[in-house]
Amino acid sequence: MGMHYDVVIIGAGMSGLAAGIRLAYFGKRVCIVEKHYVYGGLNSYYTLEGRDFDVGLHAVTNYVPPDVRNAPLPRLLRQLRLSREDFDLHPQRFSEVRFPGQRLRFTNDINVLAQEVAERFPQDADNFHRLLEVINQYEDTRSDHPYRSTRQILGDSLNDPLLIEMLLCPIMYYCSAEEHDVDFTQFVTVFKSIFCEGLARPRGGIRTIINALVEKYRSCGGELKMNCGVRCINVAGDRVTSLTLESYETLTAEVVFSSAGYFETMQLCSDVKGDPPPDEVGRVSFVESIVVLDELPANLGHEATIVFFNDAETFTYAVPTDRVDLRSGVICCPGNYEQHQNMPEGLFRLTWLANYDRWASLDEEEYAAAKDSCREKVAQRGAQYIPGFRDRIVYTDMFTPRTIRRFTGRLNGAVYGAPKKLRDGRTRLDNLFVCGTDQGFLGIIGAMLSGVTMANWHLLAKT
Amino acid sequence: MGDLQVKKIILGIISTVAPDADLSNIKGEVRLRDQFDMDSMDFLDIVMELRKRYKIEVPKEEYPQLATLDGCIEYLRPKLEAVAAI
Numbered sequence: 001m002g003m004h005y006d007v008v009i010i011g012a013g014m015s016g017l018a019a020g021i022r023l024a025y026f027g028k029r030v031c032i033v034e035k036h037y038v039y040g041g042l043n044s045y046y047t048l049e050g051r052d053f054d055v056g057l058h059a060v061t062n063y064v065p066p067d068v069r070n071a072p073l074p075r076l077l078r079q080l081r082l083s084r085e086d087f088d089l090h091p092q093r094f095s096e097v098r099f100p101g102q103r104l105r106f107t108n109d110i111n112v113l114a115q116e117v118a119e120r121f122p123q124d125a126d127n128f129h130r131l132l133e134v135i136n137q138y139e140d141t142r143s144d145h146p147y148r149s150t151r152q153i154l155g156d157s158l159n160d161p162l163l164i165e166m167l168l169c170p171i172m173y174y175c176s177a178e179e180h181d182v183d184f185t186q187f188v189t190v191f192k193s194i195f196c197e198g199l200a201r202p203r204g205g206i207r208t209i210i211n212a213l214v215e216k217y218r219s220c221g222g223e224l225k226m227n228c229g230v231r232c233i234n235v236a237g238d239r240v241t242s243l244t245l246e247s248y249e250t251l252t253a254e255v256v257f258s259s260a261g262y263f264e265t266m267q268l269c270s271d272v273k274g275d276p277p278p279d280e281v282g283r284v285s286f287v288e289s290i291v292v293l294d295e296l297p298a299n300l301g302h303e304a305t306i307v308f309f310n311d312a313e314t315f316t317y318a319v320p321t322d323r324v325d326l327r328s329g330v331i332c333c334p335g336n337y338e339q340h341q342n343m344p345e346g347l348f349r350l351t352w353l354a355n356y357d358r359w360a361s362l363d364e365e366e367y368a369a370a371k372d373s374c375r376e377k378v379a380q381r382g383a384q385y386i387p388g389f390r391d392r393i394v395y396t397d398m399f400t401p402r403t404i405r406r407f408t409g410r411l412n413g414a415v416y417g418a419p420k421k422l423r424d425g426r427t428r429l430d431n432l433f434v435c436g437t438d439q440g441f442l443g444i445i446g447a448m449l450s451g452v453t454m455a456n457w458h459l460l461a462k463t
Numbered sequence: 464m465g466d467l468q469v470k471k472i473i474l475g476i477i478s479t480v481a482p483d484a485d486l487s488n489i490k491g492e493v494r495l496r497d498q499f500d501m502d503s504m505d506f507l508d509i510v511m512e513l514r515k516r517y518k519i520e521v522p523k524e525e526y527p528q529l530a531t532l533d534g535c536i537e538y539l540r541p542k543l544e545a546v547a548a549i
Binding site for chain 2 (some may be wrong): 025026027040069070074075078079081238456460
């Protein structure tokens with residue numbers, strides 16, 4: 001028999017590490033098992049040809065200035081016994097939502113957005129203020145809200161359908177596992193995190209946050225096994241009895257937390273046969289081009305931090321029938337955060353909705369060709385938004401839904417997990433809980449809060 | 464164990480749980496949650512730190528006794544003395 005722990009956590013991403021810190025700090029014997037050889041999960045990092053990249057970081061949402069105490073970011077830092085300096089967050093300059101014939105600018109001050117709405121959609125100025133009040137008073141952290149369609153609620157609150165689409169676009173791109181619509185509770189959480197609180201970035205990228213978490217976890221006495229995938233979650237009756245690792249080593253634990261995704265975790269259970277229900281597994285995935293330029297974007301006249309754009313008559317947030325949908329997307333410029341002017345090269349991240357099946361069915365040769373063709377199209381489209389873009393490219397890396405599946409094990413490369421969230425983290429097994437994406441707190445801060453909250457609810461508040 | 468010593472222990476815990484709280488003007492009779500803008504997560508952490516540092520268990524029904532600094536001193540003194548005696 002192998003080692004025994006109070007808690008084994010599957011996955012060394014944001015949520016797993018945060019849960020691990022809480023549990024280890026309060027004296028539990030904890031082991032995190034991570035399949036990959038790098039920490040971070042869906043928000044990891046890598047180095048290619050001497051350049052450091054983040055896997056997917058656009059923005060740390062939920063940013064608030066140091067004097068604010070009651071907000072997710074300070075609450076999380078207190079819970080993890082970390083300081084603001086540990087995350088080294090620097091706020092955005094400004095961001096934009098661009099649709100045909102209309103644009104909305106926003107900053108980390110909600111009044112800027114309210115002002116923009118008042119100027120560009122005057123007939124909705126008062127309605128928008130009323131909507132803000134509803135959002136501010138909504139208790140989105142409660143776990144018992146029934147599903148409500150955001151489209152319907154916005155349709156009842158605002159007159160101009162264009163404004164509705166322009167508000168939905170950033171929220172959907174930054175959180176929605178659901179196509180076409182989003183649950184109102186999630187909408188409120190992410191609206192607050194982007195528009196009422198704000199966007200920021202650590203100067204060192206996601207590494208800064210991950211390193212702070214790993215260091216804290218280790219200093220609390222937590223154990224971390226890398227390159228250590230789980231082969232099987234052994235189940236007897238209503239309980240997990242042990243974990244069999246890829247190495248055929250066995251671990252036992254009183255409680256298991258999994259951040260691998262709900263259906264991905266269930267597929268590991270010894271008593272589960274067959275595939276998960278296809279209509280319940282997440283399908284929303286992305287292609288992202290990470291483009292290095294020999295000039296800083298601000299010197300090319302591109303000063304926005306993030307641009308959410310849509311060129312089509314109607315905005316469609318759904319899995320495309322083609323490999324990629326180039327009609328809408330997100331352009332992130334990490335150099336356009338405050339205090340980021342020392343970045344050695346210009347960097348853009350361009351994100352588009354993608355279809356997993358269309359990428360997964362290609363053989364290696366076709367896949368390489370598809371990436372090349374996609375890279376070319378992205379360069380063309382990027383040039384529409386970034387002046388001088390095409391001639392300054394020195395390097396491009398790209399991930400597809402297939403890359404996400406390969407490195408994170410997420411079914412369909414679905415970065416936002418399954419549409420239906422398990423807010424209380426419970427599964428059908430008494431001692432197995434999910435944290436992270438499928439628990440439903442989203443974004444970087446949200447993912448960490450998910451781990452913290454699950455640790456508090458299911459272990460710490462109990463004993 | 465003197466009031467001052469117990470108070471010091473409690474302030475040590477509060478400054479861990481809420482490092483940005485200004486403890487220089489702490490009032491004995493005002494609820495800690497109101498004085499330092501603490502939420503239920505912070506409050507739970509006071510209980511957790513007591514367990515971690517001094518192996519003191521506070522049952523849920525006795526949480527209200529920790530609401531103020533004065534309450535904490537009165538409630539925790541015998542428990543801390545018992546721990547110190549071991």
